[in-house]
Amino acid sequence: MTSRDHILDKLRKAAPREPGPLPDVAADAELYADMPVATDVPALLAMFEERMTELKGETHVVPNAEAAAKTLESLLNGAEPGVCQVQDAELIDAVLAHLPEPPRTIQGQEKLADPNTVMGAVDTSVSVVDALVARTASLIVRSSSCGGRRLSVLPPFHIVLARASQLVPSLEDAFEFLSAETDAPWSYGVVISGPARTGDIERILVLGAHGPKRLAVIIIDDTA
Amino acid sequence: MSKELSAFLERSSAEIGSENRQRALKRAITNHEIAFHARRSEQLVDWQDSRRRAAAVKDAALANLPELLEKFEERFSARGGQVLWARDGDEACNHVTDIIGRHGADLVVKSKSMTAEEIHLNEHMEAAGITVVESDLGELIVQLAGEKPYHIVMPAMHKSKEEIGDLFERTLHIEHTVDPYELTMAARAHLRDSYLNAKIGMTGGNFIIADEGAIVVCENEGNARLGTACPQVHIALVGIEKMLPRLADLALFLPLLATSATGQQITCYNNIFRGPRLPGETDGPEEMIVILLDNGRTDVYAREHYRETLRCIRCGNCSYVCPVYSKIGGHAYDTTYQGPIGSVITPLMKGIKSWNHLSFASSLCGACTDACPVEINLHRFLLDNRAMAVEENVVGGPWAMLMRFWSHVMQSRARVNRYRTVFKWIEPIMRCLMPKDKRKRTPRLAKESFSQQWRHSDD
Numbered sequence: 014m015t016s017r018d019h020i021l022d023k024l025r026k027a028a029p030r031e032p033g034p035l036p037d038v039a040a041d042a043e044l045y046a047d048m049p050v051a052t053d054v055p056a057l058l059a060m061f062e063e064r065m066t067e068l069k070g071e072t073h074v075v076p077n078a079e080a081a082a083k084t085l086e087s088l089l090n091g092a093e094p095g096v097c098q099v100q101d102a103e104l105i106d107a108v109l110a111h112l113p114e115p116p117r118t119i120q121g122q123e124k125l126a127d128p129n130t131v132m133g134a135v136d137t138s139v140s141v142v143d144a145l146v147a148r149t150a151s152l153i154v155r156s157s158s159c160g161g162r163r164l165s166v167l168p169p170f171h172i173v174l175a176r177a178s179q180l181v182p183s184l185e186d187a188f189e190f191l192s193a194e195t196d197a198p199w200s201y202g203v204v205i206s207g208p209a210r211t212g213d214i215e216r217i218l219v220l221g222a223h224g225p226k227r228l229a230v231i232i233i234d235d236t237a
Numbered sequence: 238m239s240k241e242l243s244a245f246l247e248r249s250s251a252e253i254g255s256e257n258r259q260r261a262l263k264r265a266i267t268n269h270e271i272a273f274h275a276r277r278s279e280q281l282v283d284w285q286d287s288r289r290r291a292a293a294v295k296d297a298a299l300a301n302l303p304e305l306l307e308k309f310e311e312r313f314s315a316r317g318g319q320v321l322w323a324r325d326g327d328e329a330c331n332h333v334t335d336i337i338g339r340h341g342a343d344l345v346v347k348s349k350s351m352t353a354e355e356i357h358l359n360e361h362m363e364a365a366g367i368t369v370v371e372s373d374l375g376e377l378i379v380q381l382a383g384e385k386p387y388h389i390v391m392p393a394m395h396k397s398k399e400e401i402g403d404l405f406e407r408t409l410h411i412e413h414t415v416d417p418y419e420l421t422m423a424a425r426a427h428l429r430d431s432y433l434n435a436k437i438g439m440t441g442g443n444f445i446i447a448d449e450g451a452i453v454v455c456e457n458e459g460n461a462r463l464g465t466a467c468p469q470v471h472i473a474l475v476g477i478e479k480m481l482p483r484l485a486d487l488a489l490f491l492p493l494l495a496t497s498a499t500g501q502q503i504t505c506y507n508n509i510f511r512g513p514r515l516p517g518e519t520d521g522p523e524e525m526i527v528i529l530l531d532n533g534r535t536d537v538y539a540r541e542h543y544r545e546t547l548r549c550i551r552c553g554n555c556s557y558v559c560p561v562y563s564k565i566g567g568h569a570y571d572t573t574y575q576g577p578i579g580s581v582i583t584p585l586m587k588g589i590k591s592w593n594h595l596s597f598a599s600s601l602c603g604a605c606t607d608a609c610p611v612e613i614n615l616h617r618f619l620l621d622n623r624a625m626a627v628e629e630n631v632v633g634g635p636w637a638m639l640m641r642f643w644s645h646v647m648q649s650r651a652r653v654n655r656y657r658t659v660f661k662w663i664e665p666i667m668r669c670l671m672p673k674d675k676r677k678r679t680p681r682l683a684k685e686s687f688s689q690q691w692r693h694s695d696d
Binding site for chain 2 (some may be wrong): 016017021160215218222
């Protein structure tokens with residue numbers, strides 16, 4: 014008997030005959046005291062910004078792609094010199110169009126398949142996200158739509174370009190979104206809440222443990 | 238006295254007697270309690286309601302476990318993932334070394350997995366000539382120190398920054414520092430090459446999601462992300478009881494786990510692994526293998542009364558609130574799972590004969606039961622384990638005899654009175670025979686019993 018059969022057999026012998034229905038998934042509004050007060054964009058933006066600041070990440074809310082480009086430029090100028098890696102995405106292209114002379118080398122999509130050692134030399138990455146969660150200041154990222162798995166974790170500085178319309182109130186919305194059918198099948202997704210951190214040494218918070226030390230989210234408020 | 242019990246007593250004394258350890262425990266526990274209570278009231282409308290719901294979801298997952306495991310296997314495999322089943326630790330270890338051998342690799346970068354500790358995977362891999370790199374900072378610290386984890390969530394809880402500074406200077410050959418930031422950066426630099434060059438990455442799993450066909454790994458550092466984004470192969474080892482039925486259940490479990498484990502609103506990275514790289518994706522492992530581990534879980538499952546203990550989401554909150562753990566620390570238990578949950582499941586999984594003493598080493602205060610985010614009635618199970626130990630006659634000889642005698646005396650008022658007199662006579666002899674302990678004095682028997690004093694009080 015295979016181990017699979019052995020295990021399933023033992024479980025079946027002991028499992029209840031009529032297991033009954035699964036309990037309903039509780040709505041986040043019932044569970045969480047720190048929900049956003051309203052679901053309009055200004056309220057969600059305010060909460061996202063507040064929570065992201067607590068997590069030691071940065072939020073930059075801008076009115077349009079041109080302003081986003083200016084912010085991106087100043088972030089790149091202010092950071093360690095080096096290579097910036099981006100993914101091909103409509104939003105990123107729209108913003109980069111306003112930067113004919115970027116402050117440093119920006120590598121495109123074709124480099125995303127580079128071996129680890131090459132990707133490992135990248136200092137800054139710019140990617141899009143699939144959704145933003147206000148209550149937990151989370152980014153919803155999937156491998157198929159956000160430039161792969163390494164882009165948002167290898168480089169020490171991760172910059173995100175997003176639209177305010179991508180904001181959802183809480184995790185329940187995010188998981189509903191993730192469960193939905195999609196044209197772009199994905200092998201990996203992640204809920205990111207802040208720059209990388211550890212408390213393993215005397216519970217003292219240290220950022221940049223292995224993932225990005227710095228996380229900056231530029232949100233184009235296209236709803237105003 | 239079993240060798241496990243005498244080792245436990247010896248080790249406990251050493252931990253209690255160590256000022257350094259007591260200081261480290263107090264600091265870690267106080268900080269956690271403050272963070273946990275603050276976060277719980279900030280984040281949750283009603284802790285009791287959340288844990289009740291979580292318990293109900295876990296019970297439903299357990300009730301439907303065979304079907305959910307099959308559903309997971311089907312959906313995960315449909316996307317190119319491989320599922321292997323392991324009856325016991327040895328089988329799981331062999332699966333791992335087989336996979337590594339097949340790829341001609343000799344290096345594994347590994348993120349934190351208590352399940353891997355449980356089956357002594359590192360030792361097995363090292364015996365096969367494979368270098369294991371622990372990438373979680375806490376696990377790296379204990380690996381470099383040649384020690385076992387001190388707590389299931391904070392493995393290096395017992396180490397001060399001074400001790401870590403010395404350790405890193407010695408083992409990583411860096412300039413001496415006690416600055417946590419510099420120490421963390423040293424670990425980051427040390428591990429960087431392993432991420433970039435390792436062929437094989439290993440993780441555990443916090444949850445199995447049946448409807449999605451996915452494994453969820455919760456972490457703060459990004460080491461699990463790096464260890465699965467860069468290597469060619471991802472092996473995930475996960476106990477079968479980690480099941481959740483739906484992806485949507487994570488909206489309750491991720492914040493609940495983070496609150497209970499570290500006092501966070503949510504862990505920094507919650508990874509959802511649905512399989513190997515798909516056509517059209519730019520990177521990711523070519524192979525992803527999930528090893529579903531039994532190793533005694535089906536035995537616990539079969540005991541309907543104890544099935545509830547399989548709800549555990551390994552948050553470690555019970556250890557923090559336990560008055561015993563807070564004094565003896567994690568190493569004294571000499572088991573993978575320490576604290577109250579460990580004291581409940583270790584006798585069930587590793588044998589009541591050698592491990593029942595863990596269930597006896599408790600005041601049954603119930604703080605663990607209150608702290609558990611999935612409402613496991615921990616102190617009740619400690620009591621049940623004691624009953625089981627007595628029934629199976631594995632409680633030490635002198636203790637069993639003493640308890641039989643006590644129960645004989647206590648069942649009759651007349652006997653209590655008669656034996657009180659006997660005790661007064663033999664008390665001085667007992668005092669000579671009892672082991673001396675500098676830290677406390679055994680009180681003397683009163684001259685008169687309470688009922689005698691009561692009778693006199695009317696005079």
